[in-house]
Amino acid sequence: xxxxxxxxxxxxxxxxxxxxxxxxxxxxxxxxxxxxxxxxxxxxxxxxxxxxxxxxxxxxxxxxxxxxxxxxxxxxxxxxxxxxxxxxxxxxxxxxxxxxxxxxxxxxxxxxxxxxxxxxxxxxxxxxxxxxxxxxxxxxxxxxxxxxxxxxxxxxxxxxxxxxxxxxxxxxxxxxxxxxx
Amino acid sequence: xxxxxxxxxxxxxxxxxxxxxxxxxxxxxxxxxxxxxxxxxxxxxxxxxxxxxxxxxxxxxxxxxxxxxxxxxxxxxxxxxxxxxxxxxxxxxxxxxxxxxxxxxxxxxxxxxxxxxxxxxxxxxxxxxxxxxxxxxxxxxxxxxxxxxxxxxxxxxxxxxxxxxxxxxxxxxxxxxxxxxxxxxxxxxxxxxxxxxxxxxxxxxxxxxxxxxxxxxxxxxxxxxxxxxxxxxxxxxxxxxxxxxxxxxxxxxxxxxxxxxxxxxxxxxxxxxxxxxxxxxxxxxxxxxxxxxxxxxxxxxxxxxxxxxxxxxxxxxxxxxxxxxxxxxxxxxxxxxxx
Numbered sequence: 248x249x250x251x252x253x254x255x256x257x258x259x260x261x262x263x264x265x266x267x268x269x270x271x272x273x274x275x276x277x278x279x280x281x282x283x284x285x286x287x288x289x290x291x292x293x294x295x296x297x298x299x300x301x302x303x304x305x306x307x308x309x310x311x312x313x314x315x316x317x318x319x320x321x322x323x324x325x326x327x328x329x330x331x332x333x334x335x336x337x338x339x340x341x342x343x344x345x346x347x348x349x350x351x352x353x354x355x356x357x358x359x360x361x362x363x364x365x366x367x368x369x370x371x372x373x374x375x376x377x378x379x380x381x382x383x384x385x386x387x388x389x390x391x392x393x394x395x396x397x398x399x400x401x402x403x404x405x406x407x408x409x410x411x412x413x414x415x416x417x418x419x420x421x422x423x424x425x426x427x428x
Numbered sequence: 429x430x431x432x433x434x435x436x437x438x439x440x441x442x443x444x445x446x447x448x449x450x451x452x453x454x455x456x457x458x459x460x461x462x463x464x465x466x467x468x469x470x471x472x473x474x475x476x477x478x479x480x481x482x483x484x485x486x487x488x489x490x491x492x493x494x495x496x497x498x499x500x501x502x503x504x505x506x507x508x509x510x511x512x513x514x515x516x517x518x519x520x521x522x523x524x525x526x527x528x529x530x531x532x533x534x535x536x537x538x539x540x541x542x543x544x545x546x547x548x549x550x551x552x553x554x555x556x557x558x559x560x561x562x563x564x565x566x567x568x569x570x571x572x573x574x575x576x577x578x579x580x581x582x583x584x585x586x587x588x589x590x591x592x593x594x595x596x597x598x599x600x601x602x603x604x605x606x607x608x609x610x611x612x613x614x615x616x617x618x619x620x621x622x623x624x625x626x627x628x629x630x631x632x633x634x635x636x637x638x639x640x641x642x643x644x645x646x647x648x649x650x651x652x653x654x655x656x657x658x659x660x661x662x663x664x665x666x667x668x669x670x671x672x673x674x675x676x677x678x679x680x681x682x683x684x685x686x687x688x689x690x691x692x693x694x695x696x697x698x699x700x701x702x703x704x705x706x707x708x709x710x711x712x713x714x715x716x717x718x719x720x721x722x723x724x725x726x727x728x729x730x731x732x733x734x735x736x737x738x739x740x741x742x743x744x745x746x747x748x749x750x751x752x753x754x755x756x757x758x759x760x761x762x763x764x765x766x767x
Contacts (some may be wrong), residue, residue: 318474318482318512318753332470367479 250423254398257417260379260410263395264293267377268300270393271346278302281309282343282371286316286361287333289350292412293379297348310338319360341369346393350408352378355389380419382406445754449561449568452577453618454652461586461622464750468587471749475511475742485514488756491544492518493535494571495551500717500741501571501581505548508748514756532556533563540566546755549573567755575609575678580751581716582615584744586623588736589671591743592712597624602665602707604630604699605675605724608637612716613675614653621654628657630665631697634686662697669707673714674699674725690723700726704734712736 255263275281278301285294291313302308317332347361358376365371377393382400398421400406405422409415444459453461474482490509492502502518509516519535530538532551539547546567549557554574561568572578586596593599601620607613607629614637620627633641640658659665666672677693687693704711713734721727730737 315470318484320484332467334470334473363483367477367481 251420252423253418253420255380255396255419257411260395260417260419263379264296265300267393267395268297268304271297271375271377272301272304275344278305278307278309280342280344280372282338282340282345283309283311283348284337284340284345284361284365285311285313285348286350286357287313287335288413289379289408289410290348291333292410293350293377294346294348297346297377312337312340314361314364316357316360316364319364320356335364337365337368339369340365340371342372345371345374346377347374348377350379350410351406352376352381352389352391352394353384353406355385355387358389359387379408380406445757448755448758448760449557449570450579450751450755451557451561451568451570453579453582453615453622454577454654456579456619456622458622461583461619464583464747464754465587465590467750467753468583468743468747469591471511471753472743472746475746475749480511481513482511483513484753485509485512485756488512488514488545488752489543490514490516490546490548490752491539492516492548492571493539493550494518494520495532495549495556496521496572498550498571500744501550504741504744505569505571505748507745508752511745512749512752514752532560536560536564536566536568540564546752565760567758569751569755572611574611575614576611577615578611578716579615579619580744580748581612582619583751584740584747585612585616585673585714585716586619587747588714588740588743589625589712590623591739592736593670595624596620598626599670600626600628600668600708601671601673602628602630602659602669603673603675604662604665604697606635606677607631607640607675608635609678610675616673617654617656621656626657627654628659628665628669630659630662632687632693633660636660662699662703663706666699666703666706669711671712671714672699672704672707673716674719675716676718677720677724694723698722698724698726699729701729701732704729714740716740 272278283294283298285291294311298308298311313336315333315335349357375392378391379395381391381394381397384402400421403424407420409418411417444463474480492505494502506516506518536547544566546569548569548571549560550571551573554576556573557568557570570577570579589596603613613629617627629640639653642660711734713729715725715737719725719730721730
C-alpha cells in the first residue's frame with residue numbers, strides 16, 4: 248500500500264514563493280541586474296510567480312524566461328528520450344545575476360544540464376539556484392541557495408509538485424513507496 | 429487533502445513512436461507524424477539559436493552513405509547531426525570501396541562494425557534502404573531510393589506547409605511535373621493524405637506512375653498508392669490550390685521517349701506566374717530542389733513572394749534533427765546504455 252501525504256498546501260507554496268522573492272531581493276539589494284530562468288515546466292511557472300512577488304516588493308519586474316533541459320541531459324539512455332521538449336525562451340542573461348528556478352531538487356542532474364544549456368545563451372555574472380522543494384539524494388556537488396521547503400524522503404518516494412497553471416491546483420504531495428506504473 | 433493522481437503530462441509521457449528505421453511514410457500513422465512535427469518545432473528553435481549546438485546525441489554516430497549525388501540532403505543530415513552533438517561522417521561512392529565492388533550489404537555491415545548508430549542512405553535502386561535495414565541493426569534512414577521514396581523530404585514538406593497554413597485537412601496541394609520518377613511525390617502523397625489534404629498530381633500521362641494514368645485499371649498499379657486526384661491539364665490542377673509544388677524533371681531516370689521535347693514540356697507544364705493566378709490568393713509555392721529553372725518552374729516564380737523554397741531547406745535540418753533524436757531513443761542496441 249502506498250501512503251500519500253500533503254507536505255505543502257496552496258498557502259504553503261504561496262508563502263514559500265514570497266519568502267524566496269524576499270531573500271533574492273535582500274541578497275541582491277533590489278531587483279537590478281537580475282534575471283529569472285525557470286526550468287520547464289514547473290520551474291518556469293515558479294519563476295514567473297517569484298518575478299510577480301519581486302515586482303510587488305520592489306515595483307520593478309526582473310526579466311523572466313524558461314529553459315528546457317531535455318537536450319542537455321546526460322541520462323537520456325537511462326531515462327529514454329523525452330520526445331516533447333518544451334520551448335526555451337531566455338531573457339538576456341549576459342552579465343546578469345541569474346536565479347535558476349526548479350520545482351524539485353533531487354540528484355542535481357537537471358541543474359547541471361540547465362547550467363550547460365544556459366552557457367549557449369550567454370555568460371551570467373553569477374547563477375543562484377532556487378527550488379520549491381529539496382528532497383535530498385544528490386548525485387552531483389550541487390546545492391540550492393534558496394529553498395522553499397526541505398523534505399526528507401526515501402529514494403523510492405515520489406514527490407509531486409502540482410501548480411495551478413499546469414494542474415489546476417497548488418500542492419506538494421509525497422507518495423511513499425514505489426508507485427505502480 | 430487527499431491527493432488525486434496529478435493529470436499533468438510529466439516528462440514521462442510516451443509519444444507515438446515505434447520506428448527503428450525510417451524507410452517511407454506509408455507505415456507512419458497520424459500520431460507518429462505529429463510526434464515528428466512537434467519535435468521539429470523545438471529543434472527549429474535550437475537551430476535558430478546564436479550557438480546552435482546541444483549535446484543530446486553525444487556519442488551517437490551517423491554515417492551518410494550516398495551512392496547518388498546530393499548537396500542539400502547530405503549537408504542537411506550532416507548539420508542536423510552536428511547541431512545535436514553527434515559524430516557524422518559522409519561517404520560518397522567516388523571515394524569509397526564501392527568502386528572496388530564492395531556490395532551494399534558489406535558496406536552497411538562494415539559501417540555498423542565501426543559502431544555507426546544510424547546510416548543515412550541514398551541509392552539509385554528502389555528498395556536499397558529496405559535491403560540494408562534487413563542486414564543490420566543500425567538504424568537506416570532512407571534519403572532517397574531510386575524513384576521510390578524520400579520520407580525525410582516529405583516530412584519537411586509537411587512541417588513547412590503546416591507551419592504556414594496550420595491544419596492540412598481539406599487543403600488542396602498540387603504536385604506538378606515528373607510524378608512517375610519522383611520519390612518526393614510518392615512519399616508526399618502518403619504524408620499529405622494521412623494529414624487529410626486533398627492531393628492533386630499533375631503531369632503528362634507518360635510522367636504519371638502506372639496505376640495513376642488516365643484509363644488505368646486499378647490492377648495496373650505498380651504498387652499501392654494513396655488516393656489522389658489525377659489531372660493532366662495544369663490549369664485545371666492549379667485551380668483553387670493552397671499549395672503548388674513543382675517537381676524536378678528527372679532526366680537521369682528517364683528511359684527516353686517519354687517527352688517529345690523539353691521545350692514542349694515547359695510550354696505545357698511549367699509553373700508560371702500566369703498559371704499561379706488560378707491558385708488561391710495566398711497560395712504557397714514549393715520545390716524540393718534542385719530546380720531546373722525555365723523547365724518545370726519559371727525563375728521569377730521560384731524567387732517570387734509565394735515561394736517558400738528556402739524555408740523548406742532550413743526546416744529540413746530541423747526535421748532531420750527530430751528524426752535522429754527519435755531514433756537515438758532506441759534501447760535495444762548493444763552498448764547504448766553506456767552512451
